[in-house]
Amino acid sequence: MTATPGQPDSPSVPRAHRPGRPASSRTPGRPLRDALTLMALPLVAALALPAAFAGGGTRRWFGGRAENQRAEAQAAKDAAAAAFYELDTAQRDLRISIETITAVDDSPAARRAVADFDALGRRIDEVSHRYIDAVDAHDLDRDDLEASAASRARAELTAAREELGRVKQELDRFTDGLGPLLGKAETQLARLAPAVERARQALLAASDALDSVRASGLRADDLAARLAALSPELTRLNQGAGQHGVPQTLERAERVSREAEAVRVEAERLPDRAAEIDHRLVSLRTRAQALTTRSEQVEPTLSELRRRFTAACWQDLQHVPDSAAENVRRAEAKLAEAQTARGAQRWADATALLSTVRALLNSTDEAVSAAGDRLHRLNAVQKDPQQEIDRTRFAIRDAQRLAMAGRNTPDPRHARPLDDAVARLDRAVAGLEGRHPDYWHFLTETEAVRRAVAGVVSAIREERGAGH
Known part of the structure; x- marks a missing residue:
């Protein structure tokens, strides 16, 4: 739709230049510009024309009925122009909404909305053509306008107004349906x-x-x-x-x-990261030196283990001195690489290398500590194995009391592993008899018994917790 007839502020555009309206449909004779101009003539002025004629005007007098029909036709024309303008304004506003949606949304719903808008636009063009044709077909300012011609004009213009109104309602319903899409786009x-x-x-x-x-x-x-x-x-x-x-x-x-x-x-x-890397370089270098000193003490510890205990107590530690020395050597080499990366400000490389150094030193520390810890534990159990036995028996008895709590007989699922734990402890104690007992086997067995008993206790508590 383009300029609106009958509106004072609307530009008067010749029909031949209106987009969407074929020039071939223009009515020959008086240009539409004159029609649009006259459409703006107030109804009062039209009704005053007979008085002007009486005062010496040029219009011929055809009687009251013709002038009444002319006035009614002019009123229908003004109403149709208002409906046309209202529809044109609504279409322009809706086009802005559609453009907003298409700028943001490419969903199927948005594409359907665009297609429906195009179809509605074609419908609007059709009723607009019929309205313009009705306006062009009737010159309500002719001096010799007959009552029958004015009546036809009023009927056609009224029909055009009603059709414009129906399409406006369709446009309003379509606009209301765009709410969710438009809200999302906005x-x-x-x-x-x-x-x-x-x-x-x-x-x-x-x-x-x-x-x-x-x-x-x-x-x-x-x-x-x-x-x-x-x-x-x-x-x-x-x-x-x-x-x-x-x-x-x-x-x-x-x-x-x-x-x-x-x-x-x-x-x-x-800057903090650089300072942290510098600190870690110093710290890990110091730790590597300390581990070198500590690893030198592993061999004397192993010698004492060999001298005082059976082979089963120390065989798994034989590799510790060599692996500790190798790990420290590799850690120092990685530290040198990390220092080079730090100097080149390759922060990620330096951080990764320092993580490798830390892992090597951690494993070395554990191995070196294991030798000393082994000797300490073996010394303790050799001196007084009863402490380890009592500790394990207490764990078993505590689990047995829990299994019997609120019951006359224990659940076989709990009683069986606890009975097995008692028998296993008895066998471990019996293994201490003899000239050269395997204390390390005794210690590993008592630890295994306590772990098994702890598992039974955990299962009992979970079952009772679920029951509550």
């Missing part, structure tokens, strides 16, 4: 500008943090490369959603914000 559009601005600010903050770090003497080449990789994304953000789409621009802005923020955080942490 929400995304409202998020767009702030999201893009956040992305720009995040990039600026990351750049400032990187400049500050470099000013302190740290290169941060990897962070600079990550920030440089975001430059094309900033270019796309600046090109706007019109070129790349609203959903894509929103996603890009949020991703740029996240990545730029990560660069900023890492850049601000970099």
Whole structure:
């Protein structure tokens, strides 16, 4: 739809230039511009024309009936023009809503809405053509307008107004149905500008943090490369959603914000990270030296174990001196590599190497400690095995009391493993008899018995807890 006849503020556009209306349908004779101008003539002026004639005008007088029909036709024409204008305004507003939806949403529902709007637009064009044809077909200002012609004009213009009104109702129903789609689109559009601005600010903050770090003497080449990789994304953000789409621009802005923020955080942490790596280098180097000293004590410990206890008590520790020395040697080599990476400011490499050094030293520490701990425990049980026996029997009796709580007879699922634990402990105690008892076997057996008993206790408590 285009300019609206009968509206004072609407431009008078020749019909031949109106989009969507074929020029071949124009009525020859007086231009439509005159018709549109006369449509704006107030009804009072039209009714006053007989008085003007009486005062010396040129219009012929045809009697009261013809003038009444002319006035009614003019009123119908004005009402049709108002309906046309109202429909045109509603269509323009709806087109803005459709354009908002299509800018954001490419879902099937949005595509259906666009197709339905196009179909409705064709329907609007049809009734608009019929309205314009009705206006062009009747010159209500003719001096010799007959009553019958005015009556036909009134009927056709009234029918055009009613048809325009029906289409306006269809348009209103369609507009109401667009509510969810339009609300979603407007929400995304409202998020767009702030999201893009956040992305720009995040990039600026990351750049400032990187400049500050470099000013302190740290290169941060990897962070600079990550920030440089975001430059094309900033270019796309600046090109706007019109070129790349609203959903894509929103996603890009949020991703740029996240990545730029990560660069900023890492850049601000970099001085602390460098200091932490320096501290770990010193700490791990000191620990490696201490482990070297401690590992030298493993061999005397093994010698005492060999001299005082059976082979089963120490055979699994035979490899400790050699493996400890090898692990310390490898740890020191990795420390040297980490120092080189730190000097080159390859922070990730330095951190990974220091983690490897720590793992090597942890395993060495455990192995070296195991030899001394073995000797200590064997000395204790050799001196007084009864303490270990009593500890294990107490665990068994405690589990037996729990199994009998509230029962006359224990549940076989609990009684059987507890009976097995008693028998296993008795066998372990019996193994201490003889000239060269295997104390390590005794210790591992009592530990295994206590673990089995703890499992029974845990099962009983879980079952009773579930029962409550």
